[in-house]
Amino acid sequence: MCGIVGLFAKTPEVEANLGALLAPMLHEMSDRGPDSAGVAFFRNPVESGHTKLTLQHDDPAYDWDALRKALKEAHGADKHVERRGNHAVVVAHADAVRAEAWIEEHHPDVKIMSAGEAIEIYKEVGRPEAFIEAFDIQGLNGTHALGHTRMATESKVTTAGSHPFSTGLDLCLVHNGSLSNHNGLRRMLRREGVRFQTENDTEVAAGYMMWRQREGDTLQQVVDHCIEDLDGFYTFLIGTRDGFAVVRDPIACKPAVLAETDEWVAMSSEYRSIATLPGAEKATAWEPAPAALYMWEKERV
Amino acid sequence: MATATDSEVVDLAVTPLRELNQRLHDAATGGPRSWRIVNPNGAHAIAVGIDAEIDVTIAGHTGYYAAGMNKHATVTIEGNAGVGVGENIMSGRIHVKGNASQACAATGRGGLVVVDGNASSRCGISMKGVEIVVKGDIGHMSGFMAQSGTLVVCGDAGDALGDSIYETHIYVRGSVQGLGADCIEKELKEFHREELGRLLAAAGADATVDEFRRYGSARQLYTFTIDNAGAY
Numbered sequence: 118m119c120g121i122v123g124l125f126a127k128t129p130e131v132e133a134n135l136g137a138l139l140a141p142m143l144h145e146m147s148d149r150g151p152d153s154a155g156v157a158f159f160r161n162p163v164e165s166g167h168t169k170l171t172l173q174h175d176d177p178a179y180d181w182d183a184l185r186k187a188l189k190e191a192h193g194a195d196k197h198v199e200r201r202g203n204h205a206v207v208v209a210h211a212d213a214v215r216a217e218a219w220i221e222e223h224h225p226d227v228k229i230m231s232a233g234e235a236i237e238i239y240k241e242v243g244r245p246e247a248f249i250e251a252f253d254i255q256g257l258n259g260t261h262a263l264g265h266t267r268m269a270t271e272s273k274v275t276t277a278g279s280h281p282f283s284t285g286l287d288l289c290l291v292h293n294g295s296l297s298n299h300n301g302l303r304r305m306l307r308r309e310g311v312r313f314q315t316e317n318d319t320e321v322a323a324g325y326m327m328w329r330q331r332e333g334d335t336l337q338q339v340v341d342h343c344i345e346d347l348d349g350f351y352t353f354l355i356g357t358r359d360g361f362a363v364v365r366d367p368i369a370c371k372p373a374v375l376a377e378t379d380e381w382v383a384m385s386s387e388y389r390s391i392a393t394l395p396g397a398e399k400a401t402a403w404e405p406a407p408a409a410l411y412m413w414e415k416e417r418v
Numbered sequence: 419m420a421t422a423t424d425s426e427v428v429d430l431a432v433t434p435l436r437e438l439n440q441r442l443h444d445a446a447t448g449g450p451r452s453w454r455i456v457n458p459n460g461a462h463a464i465a466v467g468i469d470a471e472i473d474v475t476i477a478g479h480t481g482y483y484a485a486g487m488n489k490h491a492t493v494t495i496e497g498n499a500g501v502g503v504g505e506n507i508m509s510g511r512i513h514v515k516g517n518a519s520q521a522c523a524a525t526g527r528g529g530l531v532v533v534d535g536n537a538s539s540r541c542g543i544s545m546k547g548v549e550i551v552v553k554g555d556i557g558h559m560s561g562f563m564a565q566s567g568t569l570v571v572c573g574d575a576g577d578a579l580g581d582s583i584y585e586t587h588i589y590v591r592g593s594v595q596g597l598g599a600d601c602i603e604k605e606l607k608e609f610h611r612e613e614l615g616r617l618l619a620a621a622g623a624d625a626t627v628d629e630f631r632r633y634g635s636a637r638q639l640y641t642f643t644i645d646n647a648g649a650y
Contacts, residue, residue, distance in 0.1 A: 145460075369539055372501060387500060392479055402517065406576070
């Protein structure tokens, strides 16, 4: 089954309260995905040339300060480490390639959840309400955010197998559905140099999108290629540096509801998540058409 | 419309859904005739399986399969309805004041389903006698394998309308993005004009018969015909 939620802020008030607004939406989707939960928040962008990394370690008492100090000596790093559950956000004064390579070489037991200027990804196995509590999702601000509750079908229930998936800078994907040709696509993408951490079908879709973007596709072209090459069922919510996009497969049997007011744009698998938002009763609500791209982007200041 | 003063009010914020549905099932043998359900908040399977001439108003949005398998009851949803509203309706009337999600009135055998807003994909899929009036638009693959009954659309219809249709009558006032396999435009005969006029009146739709076009089966895809019986 799985549940998807997304919220895009149109006002500074919604930006300031993004986590407090998204958390009840995610909680409402617990029945659709009790195995694991995750979110991607786009917030507090770092300066160009720096890289914000969301890192994870299975040990909740992991010494993130020691990692940060070592990173600072190697490449430079921000003073502050923001901890959330067993995740931590550090800012490297280096480009993403060098920052990620340094982590992989010196801290191979640390998993990189996301990298970019604004993106932060948090995800964990267990009930969504426990995840919301442990990671203090209510306390997050941001310009836009995506969330997912998982009912695993294609691969194991692990932290790495939870959504959102990110294989590109400031790019992530949440998915409701299943893909049937992911093994073949994964082999093809590995030949193209795309790396995968799991046997999960959604990670392949995320890798596919990253590969198409690397080949020069616009988001519309990425989606057109997805519709051509991905075999299976999907409602995708795609998070980018500046906004999010929704696309459903041509049969569109996986649910999706969009709603918009002057304050926000919301997406969910079911209306009941959107009903938790202030002003929902006055929102324009509709179901996205099959094989069509819906996109909201914020202008960069 | 039933008012709160003469209705049995059930608050789904405090009453478990199973308890509500059991009480509505028990209405077959007596009890209140008018019900008002508050705080539905998109819960699934609200008011499913009623078999009594009662009047039920749901004050808000419903989740999946609201008023499914309905018999005799009049159910009004004062909001949007999720997937499969009125699935397998047998008789009675369901009125959605907002939009309906996918598979509205799927496999319905009888009764009337009215949607004031839009219905999304697969509206009336495999319908078997239900009458459906949608005042707005309907999504793609609506009336897929529709067997009998009537589907009236006051707005536009999405792609692949009436794919593999059997004997359902489809009336569309607006545009049709595309017809499915074996679905064709057909003549609006006097019988159809009467049927359409009756349904528009029953639904309180602001439209006139002359604005509609009729679609139905070309009868080329039937895989079982008595003439071919020897081949099976």
